[in-house]
Amino acid sequence: MSALTSPLPTAPGPLPAAPGRPAALARDLRWLLRLHRPTLYVWAALVVVLAAALLWLAGPLTDASADAWRDYNACRDGGRCSYYQDAILRYKDVYSYTTVALTALPFLVAAWSGAALIGRELESGTAHLAWTQGVSPARWLAVKLAAPAVLVTAGTGLLVWLHHRAWSAAHGRVDTAKSWYDGLTLHANGPTTVGLALAGLGCGALAGLLWRRALPALATGLVATAAVRVLADRLMPHLWAADTVVTPLSRGPGGVGITVDEGIVTSTGAHVPLPHCPPEDAVHGCTATYAEADAVGFFHTYHPAAHYWPLQLTTTAVLLALVAVLTVIAFRLLGRSTGGAARGRRTAGAGQERQGRRTAAARRTGVAA
Amino acid sequence: MTSRPTPYALRATALGKRFGRRGAWALRDCSFRLPAGRVCAVVGPNGAGKSTLLALAAGLTTPSEGEVIVLGTDPASARARVGYVAQDKPLYPQLTVAETLRLGADLNPGHWDPSVAEAVVRAGELAPGSRIRSLSGGQRTRVALALALGKRPELLLLDEPMADLDPLARHELMGTLMAQAAQYGTTIVMSSHVVAELEDSCDHLLLVGGGRVRLAGEIDELTEAHARVSASAETADLTGHTVVESRTTGRQLTALIRPDGPLPAEWRTASPTLEELVLAYLRNPRAASLTPAEPADRAGTTTKAGTGNATADTGAAA
Structure with a gap:
């Protein structure tokens, strides 16, 4: 062995005592925020900019647009005819941009969670560094999921509330304001976006753990989150009992909202799908087709505006259940790949050691004899 | 902890x-x-x-x-x-x-x-x-x-x-x-x-x-358990010893072996260096491994026990 060539403490001083649980949690959290400081800044900036845009939209932009629409509608009455078109267009633009941005947030979260939060750490080995520096893999993942979940919930929660506020401000005042059931508005207005963002976090994290590489995890997280959004969209109308309205043929189909099913009512009272109406009959209002199909009226199974909150809340609940499942799978996966649950084998190992020692002792005696 | x-x-x-x-x-x-x-x-x-x-x-x-x-x-x-x-x-x-x-x-x-x-x-x-x-x-x-x-x-x-x-x-x-x-x-x-x-x-x-x-x-024990031997190719018989590597050049046989018992006095023997030992094993993937499952428990002592034969025996028994 070589000599002591490096300065070393001869008597190391007293070392700091191990902190309790809350202190350890605060410490892990502090380091997570330090390591992802740029992301934290970007997220904060994104939330602030979008919140400012939504406040602007809800106030001055909506007022200006509403005024312009009032002026425009006055044209029809043959009065003074001048309206401020820019106000209408600016409202439309800012509304679309903010709605699209809110729709994109869950995907942004998924991409970041898959690539930067988990995938890159496993790819570069810094995760292993953390695990061998006193942070158990389970705590590492717990902090990595919990802290972003809180920030994502707070950020998206604030933004969807502001979006709903802006949408409500224009409701009935701006003629081009989106209906409550418009594809993007429906989710941007409510907690389903928060649920989707958390599902994105979970999908990304799981993809990162599975791939252990940043780029494939990014792609997988995005695709999985897109699938979740499509499925949530498909599932949503079926999570609450829909209303059915029956109208006579003369009045046409009734009810406005999210359609679940629609068709015609025959003279026997049966609900059947809308029959195919050829173009030459369509110009006559499909009267021949309906007569042939024995239609006496229309039925429309749909969700009226009153179902908005039940639909939002049930869909959010389903999404949160999915988040829970993803989280459990992620912890199981990590535990299995790092041997977090290997305690059961300890006794077996000790037994083998004892047996091995006995065998060796017997062997030594044999050699000596 | x-x-x-x-x-x-x-x-x-x-x-x-x-x-x-x-x-x-x-x-x-x-x-x-x-x-x-x-x-x-x-x-x-x-x-x-x-x-x-x-x-x-x-x-x-x-x-x-x-x-x-x-x-x-x-x-x-x-x-x-x-x-x-x-x-x-x-x-x-x-x-x-x-x-x-x-x-x-x-x-x-x-x-x-x-x-x-x-x-x-x-x-x-x-x-x-x-x-x-x-x-x-x-x-x-x-x-x-x-x-x-x-x-x-x-x-x-x-x-x-x-x-x-x-x-x-x-x-x-x-x-x-x-x-x-x-x-x-x-x-x-x-x-x-x-x-x-x-x-x-x-x-x-x-x-x-x-x-x-x-x-x-x-x-120490691994190098002691092995011997680099050179002997006349006609008379030398390596049977009984574990041969890790052997080479004949002309009438000269050189080999790295794990001796099992005393070696003839006319053989020239030397202890291999660690590098020689490692290289011999790496060059000959089929040479019998020497991995005593339980090396003699000397964790607390510094005495250098264990001759080559004893180590080889333990390996064979394992």
Whole structure:
């Protein structure tokens, strides 16, 4: 062995005592925020900019647009005819941009969670560094999921509330304001976006753990989150009992909202799908087709505006259940790949050691004899 | 967390790891025991399974079969008492050197020794404020070693620790490691494919080749258990001895063998160097391995017992 060539403490001083649980949690959290400081800044900036845009939209932009629409509608009455078109267009633009941005947030979260939060750490080995520096893999993942979940919930929660506020401000005042059931508005207005963002976090994290590489995890997280959004969209109308309205043929189909099913009512009272109406009959209002199909009226199974909150809340609940499942799978996966649950084998190992020692002792005696 | 001292820092039983359900085995049927307090060299060609073995011991991945007991417990439970430096020396690139050391201090409450970590960094003349991203490979190695040493582990697992270092830094850091081992009884396991640099510092050898353990034991005993012999090709009979490698040039037979009993006086014999031994085993993948499942328990003593024959017998019995 070589000599002591490096300065070393001869008597190391007293070392700091191990902190309790809350202190350890605060410490892990502090380091997570330090390591992802740029992301934290970007997220904060994104939330602030979008919140400012939504406040602007809800106030001055909506007022200006509403005024312009009032002026425009006055044209029809043959009065003074001048309206401020820019106000209408600016409202439309800012509304679309903010709605699209809110729709994109869950995907942004998924991409970041898959690539930067988990995938890159496993790819570069810094995760292993953390695990061998006193942070158990389970705590590492717990902090990595919990802290972003809180920030994502707070950020998206604030933004969807502001979006709903802006949408409500224009409701009935701006003629081009989106209906409550418009594809993007429906989710941007409510907690389903928060649920989707958390599902994105979970999908990304799981993809990162599975791939252990940043780029494939990014792609997988995005695709999985897109699938979740499509499925949530498909599932949503079926999570609450829909209303059915029956109208006579003369009045046409009734009810406005999210359609679940629609068709015609025959003279026997049966609900059947809308029959195919050829173009030459369509110009006559499909009267021949309906007569042939024995239609006496229309039925429309749909969700009226009153179902908005039940639909939002049930869909959010389903999404949160999915988040829970993803989280459990992620912890199981990590535990299995790092041997977090290997305690059961300890006794077996000790037994083998004892047996091995006995065998060796017997062997030594044999050699000596 | 303290536990009663165990005689073995590492104990592997039929340890195997393969990546993917149908993937190739990176390590297979690997059994050895490493007494505590040793400085052990894990030697083998590239892709031999050295890194896999160290990652298994560090509890970063789980075995596909068999088990490894670390400091008397499973690797996951031992993680807090084990220091590990991976081959590519991963560190957070966005942190500074000082922040990295503060991270180590923060994440290892109760068993962090700032003086050791700082001494290692200071010896490399690293500015505390420089970002890890801006460091050279050798400087990164130094910071990674500082983190692992500052933790004051009972077992230090180092994967190719010296590969990026210049000769001076290599010598200096090897000295630091040896001092650590001497002062705190730290068991050090370091992998390398440069045998010569380990011969002076290590007292235990684990030769891994083709995913299996080929040689395991105290280096002194391993070299004593083998003999480099040269004799006349016509009269020499190697039967009865374990032949690792033999070559005939003209009428001269040279061989590296594990003698089983006394050798004829007319043979010229010499003890092989560690490098000769390692190379002979690596060149001859089919030579019988020498991996005593239970080397004589000398963890507490310093007497140099165990002749070549005794070691060979233990190997045969296992």
